[in-house]
Amino acid sequence: MADQQAAKASEEIVDKVSAPPLPSDALIIVPVRGMVLFPGTVLPITLGRPRSVLAAQRAVREQKPVGIVMQRNAGVDDPLPVDLHRMGTAANIVRYITAPDGTHHLVCQGEQRFRVVEYLNGWPFFVAETVRIPEPIPSSNEIEARFVHLKGQAVEAVQLLPQAPNELLMTIQAVESPGALADMVATFMDATPDEKQEILETVDIGARLERVSRLLAHRIEVLRLSQEIGRETKASLDARNREVLLREQMAAIQRQLGESDEGKAAEIAELEKAISEVKMPKEVEDQARKELRRLQRMPEAAGEYGMVRTYLDWLVELPWSLPEEAPIDIAAARRILDEDHFDLEKIKRRIIEYLAVRKLAPGGKAPILCFAGPPGVGKTSLGQSIARAMNRKFVRVSLGGVHDEAEIRGHRRTYIGALPGNIIQAIRKAGARNCVMMLDEIDKLGAGIQGDPSSALLEVLDPEQNNTFRDNYLAVPFDLSRVVFIATANMLDTIPGPLRDRMEVISLPGYTATEKLQIARRYLVPRQLDANGLRPGQVEIADDALSAIIQHYTREAGVRSLEREIGRLLRQAAMRIAEGEIGPIAISAVDLQVILGAQPFEDEVAMRTSIPGVATGLAWTPVGGDILFIEATATPGNGRLILTGQLGDVMKESAQAALSIVKNRAASYGIDPNRFEKTDIHIHVPAGATPKDGPSAGVAMFMALISLMTNRTVCSDTAMTGEISLRGLVLPVGGIKEKVIAAHRAGIKRVMLPARNRKDFEDIPEEVRQQLSFVWLERVDEAAAEALEPASVSDSAAAS
Secondary structure (H helix, E strand, C coil), X not given: CCCHHHHHHHHHHHCCCCCCCCCCCEXXXXXXXXXXXXXXXXXXXXXXXXXXXXXXXXXXXXXXXEXXXXXXXXXXXXXXXXXXXXXXXXXXXXXXXXXXXXXEXXXXXXXXXXXXXXXXXXXXXXXXXEEEECCCCCCCHHHHHHHHHHHHHHHHHHHHCCCCCHHHHHHHHHCCCHHHHHHHHHHHCCCCHHHHHHHHCCCCHHHHHHHHHHHHHHHHHHHHHHHHHHHHHHHHHHHHHHHHHHHHHHHHHHHHHCCCCHHHHHHHHHHHHHHHHCCCCHHHHHHHHHHHHHHHHCCCCCCXXXXXXXXXXXXXXXXXXXXXXXXXXXXHHHHHHHHHCCXXXXXXXXXXXXXXXXXXXXXXXXXXXXXXXXXXXXXXXXXXXXXXXXXXXXEEEECCCCCCCHHHHCCCCCCCCCXXXXXXXXXXXXXXXXXXXEEECHHHCCCECCECHHHHHHHHCCCCCHHHXXXXXXXXXXXXXXXXXXXXXXXXXXXXXXXHHCEEEEECCCCCHHHHHHHHHHHHHHHHHHHCXXXXXXXXXXXXXXXXHHHHHCCCCCCXXXXXXXHHHHHHHHHHHHCCCCCCEEECHHHHHHHHCCCCCCCCHHHHCCCCCEEXXXXXXXXXEEEEEEEEEEEECCCCEEEECCECHHHHHXXXXXXXXXXXXXXXXXXXXXXXXXXXXXXXXXXXXXXXXXXXXXXHHHHHHHHHHHCCCECXXXXXXXXXXXXXXXXXXXXXXXXXXXXXXXXXXXEEEEHHHHHHHHHCCHHHHHHCEEEEECEHHHHHHHHECCHHHHHHHHHC
């Protein structure tokens, strides 16, 4: 029976479960997966389901047997009676154990077969009315013969097993009951659970002996074949070792006779010549020659021969010497940047400054540039332009999703298939030690149990350390100080501080509609014409079509979606030309509906803000700025504030602060202060599936609440951003340039910004500044005075 500790634990748990007493002829059922308990055998059972744990504890408490029944489908986590077999084994619980990790274990001894008549209700575990099945008494010579045959098979199977215990052999020989022998052999035999269940359900002893004997004969045949395969494998290995020994002896004899393997000698001579020509540093050359001597002494059949040869290939193929660098032509660099990129004047000026410093101080430690901005604004192409301007090789290393430090530093040569890290591989690909290397998507580095690759990049990007960068595979220093590293990122928050501190961040904002039109006309259309096999002049896309695509078919900070839509237009034109239509084919805005389908984006600002309680805010996202709508409504209640739309903690606090300011200024806006106690206010920020956070929506939330409580709509052409304090001050926020560009893209005419963000006004593109009017806010009351429609206008808008 279970020990006292287990019984005490079971009493404490079972007492918590109110269940009626068990009928005398009922049996507690414990369902199991993938195992069968036979009468006369002892098996451990691990309990994982709460229902099974309660059943076992009840049985231990009342010292009752349990019925072990196998599930029909092991994948069912919460089985019903129909999911269980109808026949099982009644068993006594020999021991109940609760492990330190909280798992429960039973040691059960099978007693007798039983068949389930029906399952009973009223217990938190399975209880069934059962019929015990007595073991038949053998009475024929045939059964006796089958018994002797099966015992002989079992002894043979045990002898074929590697390291079989003698106790098992003695136990089999001591069994005197045919039924018990069949059950014991079935328990230890390597058979499927379903096959064992069939044996359990075979009550007739003769049929049971025959079924077990047939399965055991198959297992014996498998064991014989396994032994034969093992002997053949051992003989093959012995032959291989003998061959290696003979080859070594043959090589020794050849050396004594002055003969050698001409192919290997030529290979060694080729490697030695390469080592002399690549102008390695002394430490690296010493290591290479040491490995070359190892290779000379090593037979070609040796397992390490290929590893050493591959390592030497890497050493001789890396560009150890510095090529002669042509002086940087600043005028040509400026021309290349203008050819490849439209606008981006500040970015180009900073790149020209960078190149000028490299020209005047070629050996100096130049800063590492990091281009940060939304997708599709030209970060990667800027790196390519820098390589063209410096007349150097360009190579790109993608860091997105890298979570293993060995991807940067390489694997040690002890591992099969080891290679250098991505940095050394890129240097070899470029073929120059002074290449321009772009570390793409550096903000998407991961970290895992294999290490932190961002920490490995600290050495790579540190000018004070990277002149002796040591890759784990090479195990010798490599000078990275002449590599021009350029990183790209969509957002800076995910870049670790020490890594971000090693880079100079240059922000690339989104483009305005006019800039996108010029980019499409100068770069995207010609590129897509070439990609679709079209010649200039065969297809003409009007400016109004490009403007319509920018306004109604794309909504992005960059131009990737714009290029895809242009590609769709040109593919349709290519199809028409391939079918025999004579060009040129002209595409205007009226053709877009047929080719591109319905417009996926439309101006919803006026529609959204046409009722009280809605304000238009501005948000910053990793893919550029965007507008968001703050919606507020009031219902009878007891003064609760309900916030929805997946808001973060900071945004929730902004909503609470906005409500407190509105309550504090209720009298000045003609709001009944008692109304707040009788009203529940619900603030929602679509889209509900997108997480949002940050303090910059404070002004918009205040305006939505004031609009709701005064029943005056917010001007539909006005958007706002700014953090608020409980004193009603409007505090500065970030991302002003991206937010204002997003407002312009959405058709907003007026933008309200914190007065302390005036310093960011110069960063806004001139075109956007001319087309928008700006209101600079010191306090929230100024926002209400500027943006709320008069009461008469709001009433008529609400009525309409």
